[in-house]
Each structure stands twice: as C-alpha cells, then as structure tokens.
Amino acid sequence: PLVLGIESSCDETGVGIVRGRTLLTNTIASSMDEHVRYGGVVPEVASRAHVQAIGPAVAQALAEAQVRIEDLDAIAVTAGPGLSGALLVGVSAAKGLAAATGLPLYGINHLAAHVAVDLVAEDSPGLHTPTIALLVSGGHTEILRIGDIVDDIELLGATIDDAAGEAFDKTARLLGLDYPGGPNISRAAAGALDGTGVPGDPQAVRFPRGLSTAPDLRNPARRHSFSFSGLKTAVLRFVTAHEAGAGDRGIRLADVAASFEEAVVDVLVTKTLFACEDTGIDHVLLGGGVAANTRLRERLTERCAAAGVTLRVPPLRLCTDNGAMVAALGAEIASRSLAPSPFDFGVTSSLEAHDVLIA
Ligand code: ATP
Ligand code: MG
Ligand code: FE
Secondary structure, three states: OOEEEEEEEEEEEEEEEEEOOEEEEEEEOOHHHHHHHHHHOOOOOHHHHHHHHHHHHHHHHHHOOOOOOHOOOOOEEEEOOOHHHHHHHHHHHHHHHHHOOOOEEEEEEHHHHHHHHHHHHHOOOOOOOOOOEEEEOOEEEEEEEEOOOOOOEEEEEOOOOOHHHHHHHHHHHOOOOOOHHHHHHHHHHOOOOOOOOOOOOOOOOOOOOHHHHHHOOHHHHHHOEEOOOOHHHHHHHHHHHHHHOOOOOOOOOOHHHHHHHHHHHHHHHHHHHHHHHOOOEEEEEEEHHHHHHHHHHHHHHHHHHHOOOOOEEEOOOOOOHHHHHHHHHHHHHHOOOOOOOOOOOOOOOOOOOOOOOOO
C-alpha cells in the first residue's frame, strides 16, 4: 500500500510516504531552534510551529515522492504519546486530508512507529520478531518486547523519573552547556569544547547507576526500570563541590561529561541485555534520538556481540522523530486490512506502547 504518515508529537513536523516497505520520502521540519533559548521544548511554541509547517510539509512530501493525493491508499498519523497540543495539529491535518479524499485514516502509536521504521530502512533485514526494542529519547526511555508490531507489544521497563535524553539535557544545563544537551555533552566528552581535543576519561568519576545496583536487582519489578534523576543530582553535587575547591583539583569538563555519559550508557546497555536474558530473545533494535550517541552504539554493539545478540540500529535520521516511521507502521497496518480508526478519535498524551492502532 501507498501510505502517507504524519508525525507531530514533539518538535518535529514530519511527513513520510512509503510504498509497502519502500521509503519514498521523509520530509522533516523541526522547531528546535525556537526552543533553544528556553532550554527545552515549549509545548505552545511547538504547536504553533506545527501549524505553520504542516501544510508545506505535506505538499513537499507529495512532490518529492511524485505522488498525487488520490493515488494514496491510506493516511496514518501519530495519535500519542506526546504533547497534546502538538499531536492535535497532526491529527487535525490528517483528518482534513482523509475527509477530502475519503481515504482510510489510522491513528497510530509513536512508540510502535519508532520500531516499525526499521521496515523501511534501506538496508533493512525486515523486522525480526520477537525483538527487544530499546527506545531512548528526550521523552521516553523504554524497553519493549515486540512479538508482533501490530498485535503484540509489551512494556518491560520504563523510566520512573527522567528520560535518558532529558538526563542529558538537564545535566548539560548544569554544566553550562546549551540545549539540546545530548550532542553537547558528547562533544564535551570528546574534549572538543575545552580546545584540547583530548577525550575525557569515562572512569574519572564513578557516578551512580540508578536502579542497577545489586539491591535494586533483587526487586524483580525494578529489573527493567530506569532512574536518571539521582545521576543528575550526583553530577550537580560533584560540580558544586569542585567549584567550591576550585583550582586545587583541576577537574576537566571532559572527564565529568565522559563519566556522566558512561553512567547513562552503562545502565541502558546493561538493562537491555537483562531483558534479552530474561525473555530468551536474541535480537535488539535501538530507536529514539539518543541513538545518536556514539558511545551508546559502541557499547551496545560490543555487549550484544559478546552475548550472541543481533543488534539493529536504523539510520539516525530514522531514529529521531520523523514521518516515515508513521507511514511505515501505517503501511503494515493497511497491508493487514485492519479497520481504520473511528473518525472521532482524539489524541492521548500518555498512550501506552501496546495500543498500536486507535480502534
Ligand atoms: P520524543 O521523546 O517524543 O521521541 P524528542 O524530540 O525528545 O521526542 P528525539 O528528537 O528523538 O526525541 O531526540 C531528542 C533527544 O535526543 C534530546 O533529549 C537530545 O539531547 C538527545 N540526543 C541527541 N543527540 C544525542 C547524543 N549524541 N547523545 C545523547 N543524547 C542525544
Ligand atoms: Mg525531537
Ligand atoms: Fe520519538
């Protein structure tokens, strides 16, 4: 099926078009620049930017894919989870298109779409099931068991406080680095911000690994949960203590950034492999904006290889929020001839991962 997908759950306005498992176009406009001075995504600013971007993005996607609206078989749109006001823009636009064309409309789940996107990656081996998905972004940190991309998704673990990307963003701020924090912390860790070019030592400071110390692991309910707020506080305490004693220790920003990054990556990788161990599943898929982190990809690659687990990391532009992922999931749903979502469906900011299609 030829499907157009619309994504507007956060700061990216994405429109993708796929034909079956072939990606035709993936248009993305981001309002990130407008959020930088606030140090985080401001919901109303994001919603207003979506309203401006959505019309041109749909037109551009159709033009790039050389597809006429009437040639489409279905339209898919993210119905949640995400920022309500932002989601409403995409859903309203999708409903308008569906009303004008009579095409079936699928309201779909953003988390499942992060997984489904691998179906349309150029080098995709297809989506192996079952697979363990590690989704890490500014808004979520989740481990999912994917038995089937439409009917069998189970949440194994999530963060009980900050998301991994959020931990990068908040820690960057307290280290005096700009938003978004992920790329800036990585640059600092590489020694690129202090002019030395000497990478920081990831072992310089032993920051806490939330919920993955021995006592927590005796609590099975916590085995796959994450916590990053203690880590952020530990960095704050460390930095404050060393500022107070300035000059005597010569602590490098690169060392602090590298040690923080190591703590986050350590927990993400360890818990993903616990999930493989517990379920006996030997395939892992990485998704979300934090997949851009080089150290995470390296460590996950090493640990998966050592454990005999096959790792898939879609190309980075497909890991961050985009419309292709929505179109990919929409095409999978359409190919199964499932009933479209009722035309009066709304958005759900906290939609759970197993709710793949709004029915
Ligand atoms: P959602 O959570 O709804 O998917 P989002 O906009 O937060 O939305 P993305 O756009 O996928 O998600 O990812 C942005 C997040 O990824 C930010 O928190 C950012 O700091 C983080 N990030 C980006 N690059 C890196 C990196 N190199 N290392 C660590 N984190 C990174
Ligand atoms: Mg984003
Ligand atoms: Fe996302």
